[in-house]
Amino acid sequence: MYINFWYPIARSEEVTADKPLRVELLGLPFVAFRDEDGTPHVLADTCVHRGGSLSAGWVRGGRAICPYHGWEFSGDGMCQHVPSLVGAKIPARAKVDAYPTADKYGIVFAFLGDLPAEERPPLYDIEEYDDPSWKAQLYVINLNAYYERSMENGLDPIHNQFVHPKQGAPMLAEEKQKEPVPMEDIPWGSKFYLKFGGDKDENTDLADEKHGKKLGSAGSWHQGPNQLVTWIDLTEENSFHQYIFEAPVDDKSTRLFFVNMRNWLMEDKHDDRVEQVTLEVVEEDVAILERLHPVRTPETNTKEILVPGDTAVVRYRDYLKDWDARGWRIDFRTMKDKAGDIAFTIPCPARRESGNWVLDPVPLQPGDPAMVGSARRDSEIKAGAA
Ligand code: FES
Numbered sequence: 001m002y003i004n005f006w007y008p009i010a011r012s013e014e015v016t017a018d019k020p021l022r023v024e025l026l027g028l029p030f031v032a033f034r035d036e037d038g039t040p041h042v043l044a045d046t047c048v049h050r051g052g053s054l055s056a057g058w059v060r061g062g063r064a065i066c067p068y069h070g071w072e073f074s075g076d077g078m079c080q081h082v083p084s085l086v087g088a089k090i091p092a093r094a095k096v097d098a099y100p101t102a103d104k105y106g107i108v109f110a111f112l113g114d115l116p117a118e119e120r121p122p123l124y125d126i127e128e129y130d131d132p133s134w135k136a137q138l139y140v141i142n143l144n145a146y147y148e149r150s151m152e153n154g155l156d157p158i159h160n161q162f163v164h165p166k167q168g169a170p171m172l173a174e175e176k177q178k179e180p181v182p183m184e185d186i187p188w189g190s191k192f193y194l195k196f197g198g199d200k201d202e203n204t205d206l207a208d209e210k211h212g213k214k215l216g217s218a219g220s221w222h223q224g225p226n227q228l229v230t231w232i233d234l235t236e237e238n239s240f241h242q243y244i245f246e247a248p249v250d251d252k253s254t255r256l257f258f259v260n261m262r263n264w265l266m267e268d269k270h271d272d273r274v275e276q277v278t279l280e281v282v283e284e285d286v287a288i289l290e291r292l293h294p295v296r297t298p299e300t301n302t303k304e305i306l307v308p309g310d311t312a313v314v315r316y317r318d319y320l321k322d323w324d325a326r327g328w329r330i331d332f333r334t335m336k337d338k339a340g341d342i343a344f345t346i347p348c349p350a351r352r353e354s355g356n357w358v359l360d361p362v363p364l365q366p367g368d369p370a371m372v373g374s375a376r377r378d379s380e381i382k383a384g385a386a
């Protein structure tokens with residue numbers, strides 16, 4: 001789990017101007033609410049007076065109010081009012097971490113990290129989201145599995161044949177399975193796009209609805225550690241483009257915000273059917289993911305046997321190593337160890353501008369800037385030599 005990426009917090013309609021919402025993410029508590037303009041705010045859910053949970057209080061006039069002694073915090077995390085100090089100065093340290101937010105695709109996102117705007121890895125841009133020839137559905141799915149395992153499942157073109165009979169068990173040609181999956185690097189990630197064969201596709205074989213020349217192509221990519229894209233292009237005119245924003249709740253559970261886009265079956269009457277068949281496929285993956293052993297990806301690739309079909313998984317792990325080298329990986333074991341004694345939070349961008357913070361920044365594993373890019377280069381050399 002990493003700081004310095006965008007994470008989905010909640011469905012947009014769950015974040016309101018009259019009730020604070022508690023959200024657990026990266027093993028830490030956050031509070032989400034809106035101000036009077038409707039702008040969403042996400043703050044650390046720890047009152048710096050004596051540790052009250054802001055999300056157990058109220059929102060009034062765009063401020064989160066602690067239920068313990070009524071301290072009021074505005075969306076920028078600054079304490080604006082201390083009822084017991086009327087007329088006196090508010091202590092300078094009375095501030096909690098506040099994170100940049102975005103309200104997109106029916107989801108409130110927060111950037112959980114301290115990078116200034118120009119250095120932040122981007123929130124994924126779904127180009128067709130506002131295109132009237134596309135339709136979106138949003139599903140939120142709770143998964144008892146670690147998010148990296150879930151991401152790797154999405155980057156695995158071989159499992160479909162075994163895990164997804166309902167999709168017609170899409171299969172890569174045998175000779176292609178033996179070769180490394182051809183990968184392309186994109187900003188903050190890597191992708192593949194391939195042609196699949198398969199049996200009759202039970203879910204999507206709506207003979208009357210399908211148009212255009214058959215393609216049977218699909219591709220997946222990741223941008224950052226937790227944004228996953230899968231395009232399923234059935235014909236030249238009929239596609240599902242799926243965008244999954246993963247919220248690691250902690251080191252063993254994940255919430256998936258799944259934006260399912262389609263450019264066919266556009267009438268509302270198809271919504272339930274599309275949702276049902278998509279979630280059936282998700283359930284097939286969940287059944288596998290919730291029993292993986294160990295729960296988290298092993299620390300070295302020697303603890304598994306990786307084959308050419310796992311190329312995209314290896315590439316994903318190479319990118320994770322880059323973010324490790326930048327010093328962005330949360331030291332979850334230390335954090336858990338000290339959790340009952342220390343109020344940790346993710347450091348917010350304002351910490352780069354001012355000091356004097358009450359909450360402790362989450363412990364991070366030490367990085368090594370000289371190693372950024374080295375895992376990716378090693379994989380390229382190995383692939384070239386093979
Ligand atoms: S703990 Fe929040 S106001 Fe006292």
Ligand SMILES: [Fe+2]
Pocket residue numbers: 153159160163164285
């Ligand atoms: Fe799958």
